[in-house]
Amino acid sequence: MSDNIRVRFAPSPTGFLHIGGARTALFNWLYARHSDGAFILRIEDTDRTRSTDEYIEAIIEGMEWLGLDWDEGPFRQTDRFDLYRSYVEKLVREGKAYYCYCSPEELEDRRREAIAGGRLPKYDGRCRGLKEPVPGVSPVVRFLMPQAGQTVVDDLIKGKVVFENAQLDDLIIMRSDGTPTYNLTVVVDDVDMGITHVIRGDDHLNNTPKQVQIYRALGYKVPGFAHLPMILGADKARLSKRHGATSVTAYREMGYLPEALINYLVRLGWSYGDQEIFSREELIKYFSFENVGRAAAVFNPEKLLWLNGQYIMRRSPEELADLVMPFLVREKVAGEGQEIDRVWLSKAVATLQERSRTLVELAQSLRYYISEEVAYEEKAGVKFLNQKSLPLLSELREELGKMTDFSAAELEKVFTGIMERRQIKLGALAQPVRVALTGGTVSPGIFEVIEIMGREKTLKRLDKAIQSIGPDAA
C-alpha cells in the first residue's frame, strides 16, 4: 500500500443499486485499485423506516455482478449506534451541540414562512442557549454550526469551493428517538474507518461544509473530497425511474454484460484520450481524477447498446453459450431443464455473436437452431417460398439427401453446382433456403446455418417448405 488510500461506497438501502450509485461505486473502486488502497462497503441504513434487508441484498448482488469487490465490510450503521451516541454525547458535553425541543410541525411552519418571505429556510437557533429541558418533550440534538467566516472545500474535481458559514444550518445530528442522522454518522464512520478520500455524487457538495465543520468539532483531519458530476436522463433531469430502466439488475436481465456497463459508466465523466473500449486492467491503470470531467452527463442507452454488442463479439462462444442459457429458458426458446449440447451451442453462438447486441437478442436468434418447428414470417414466405423457388428447393433437397458430410465446405460445392446448372446467383438460391430453414430473411451465412442445423433438421425443413408450396397449379 503505497500511500494507504482508503475509500468507501456508502449506499442507503432504500432501493436497488442504480446506475448513478454503480458509477459512484465504480470510481471509488477504480481509485482504490489504482492506488493499491482499500475499498470499503458501508450500508447507511440509519433511516430504519425506509431501509430493508432486501435492498441490501440487491445492492450487494449488483456490485458482485459488476465485479466491484470490496476489501472491508459490508458494515451496517445500525450496528454502530453506540458509537454514534458516544460522539453525540461528547459534542453536547463540549458545548458543540445542544438539545432542541422544537416540534417537527413548528419547524415545518417556520420553514414555509421563511421561504414565503424570501428568507433562508434554516433553523433559527432558538434552542441554542436553553438551560432547562422542556418537560414531556423528547429533544433532538443539533450541531452548533459556526455562524461567521467561511468553510473551504478543496475538491479533487471541482477545485476550491467556498461556503459562507452564515448559510450553514444547525443541523440535527440525533433524532428525538435517539437515532443518529446522516451528517453525523457519515463523519464518524469515515473517521473511524480511516477513509482518506470521500468520492460521491456532487449532489453532496452542499453537505460537505457542514460535514467539514463536524470533523473540526471532533478534532479530526478532514479527508480529501471528489464530487462526481451527476448522470442525467435525456431531458437533462437527474436520472430516475421515469427515464426507464435505472437499476443495474434490470440491465443484467435485459442481457447486458457487466463489462459493457462498467465501460459505459466509466466513460460518463471520465476519458482517456480517444480510447472508447477499456479492459478492467487498463481502467485500473489509467484511472485518475485529472481525467474526470466536471459537467453532468446524459445517459445514452444507444451507446451502451453498441458497447454491449462490442463486448458480446469479444467474448468466447463457450462463455456466451453459458451466459445465454438462462435467457434461452426465459425467452422460451428452450424448455426448463432441456439438454442442449454445449459444444454444439457454442458453434451456433459463434455464428450469431457479431449479430447480437444483447444476450436476449442472442437467445431469440438461437430459436431457429434449437426449436423443432419453424414458423415462416408471412412476407418472407410469400416472397421466397413460391413456384419460382420450388424447383431450386427440390433440387437442393435431392442433392442434400445424398450427402452425409454437412460441412460448410461441402455444402458450398452443392450450392455452386446448382447455381452453375441453372445459371443463377447465390442470392436466388440462398434466400428461399434461408426462409425454409429459419423462417425469416435474416441469418448468418447459409452454409454455416445448414452445418449447425444438421442433416436431419435441414432435410425436414426443406421438405416442409416444398410441401407448403405444393404442386404447380398451372
Added chain:
RNA sequence: GGUCCCAUCGUCUAGAGGCCUAGGACGUGGCCCUCUCAAGGCUAAAACACGGGUUCGAUUCCCGUUGGGACCGCCA
C-alpha cells in the same frame, strides 16, 4: 427564492493560449464488401451558448449575461 456546481457536434467526450480548416465515439445519411443481416472499411452532415475584457493571439484565462443542474428534511 437562497447557496453551490456546470456550459465543445443530438449524446459521451478530446482539447490544459498559437498544434484547431476544432479530433474521436454513439446515433444518422451515402458508398464499399456481400447469399440476407450483421461485423468491418471509407465518407458526409453535425459543436466551441452570448457579451465584455486580458493577450500579438483565445475553445482554452478573468468578469458578466443566459441556460441547465444539485442542495436547502427528525432522507441519505
